[in-house]
Amino acid sequence: MSLFRGARTRLAALQMRIEPGQRDENLARAAKLLSTARxxxxxxxxxxATFATGLNFPTLRTDATAEDGPVVEFLAEQARTLGMHIAAGVLLSSGRDLYDAAVLVGPGGDPLGWYHRACVWAGESEYISTGSPGEVIDTPVGRIGLQVSYDLRFPEASRQYLAQDADLVVCVANLFGPFSHPLRSVCRARAADNECALVFASGVGENRFANMTYVGRSMIVDGLVQDAREDQDADVLAEAAPGSQETVIDADVHWRQRRKVRAGLPFHDDLRSTWTTIHGGRA
Structure with a gap:
């Protein structure tokens, strides 16, 4: 606890190798990384994203889980045992729909909120249902908005979080390596767009159906850095080294201090008073 900055919140991104369809092995691997974070x-x-199964079109129905299924039970047990909040990507079955979803679980084991990926690319729209813009989840560790993978490429997919005063956007992801060149710039832009911190938690491994590898490159970014003349990377708080290894990266933030900084900037007022976006601003 800092007298001037307030309580510290430590954020961790768990970069994990995901073996397609190997749920038990993936859960065991996730448990080790969660223990390291604790x-x-x-x-x-x-x-x-889809940390327990991967996203494989031929086996989607088999791999998917319900909101009260074994993957979510695993997350609840881990959250209770370790006493921390956990955000994770889940391939979610809901009636006839399948969603590339994210869930935030509290340290008591209860899901605090769900989000279904809103940005579904054309080639997967016959398999994955389209979600809708998310709502901020108010927690003791900050006001959190969730995103999944491809959402990151669309500013509109997170713009509502600026209007909702999000402290943090968590993007759980499995993005293909061949399309990853702009990733660092995009993560920094989304954090700056929404005047918040951003955690990009990425998978590594291979999607054998698509014959492409996942990119990794997990990072934690501070979108409130305004002057980087002294350090051009001042907004990148933590970043996984290049390569496909599993790792845990972490960084500290102080929400009280950051909210004071945000209150002194014009973007919130300008959003509400001078222009309109798809998910925010004036009607």
Whole structure:
């Protein structure tokens, strides 16, 4: 606890290798990474998208789980045992629909909120249902908005979080390596767009159906850095080294201090008073 900055919140991104369809092995791997995050005193640990199964079109129905299914039970048990918040990507079955979803679980084991990926690319729209813009989840570790993978490429997919005063956007992801060149710039832009921190928790491994590897490159970014003349990378708080290894990265933030900084900037007022976006601003 800092007298001037307020309580510290430690964020952790868990970069994890995901073996397609191997749920038990993936859960065991996730448990080890979550334990490492807890050893580092993380308050919020973020796992990649579809961390338990991968996203494989031929086996989607078999791999998917319900909101009260075994994958969510695993996350609840881990959150209770480790005493921390966990954000994770889940291939979710809901009636006839399948969603590339994200869930935030509290340290008591209860899901605090769900989000279904809104940006579905044309080639997967016959398999994955389209979600809708998310709502901020108010928690003791910050006001959190969730995103999944491809959402990151669309500013509109997170613009509502600026209007909702989000402290943090968590993007759980599995993005293909061949399309990853702009990733660092895009993560920094989304954090700056929404005047918040951003955790990009990414998977590594291979999608054998698509014959492409996942990119990794997990990072934690501060979108409130305004002057980087002294350090051009001042907004990148933590970043996984290049390569396909599993790792845990973490960074500390102080929400009280950051909210004071945000209150002194014009973007919130300008959003509400001078222009309109798809998910925010004036009607």
């Amino acid at each position: 050893e580092r005193e993380a308050d919020l640990a973020c796992l990649p």
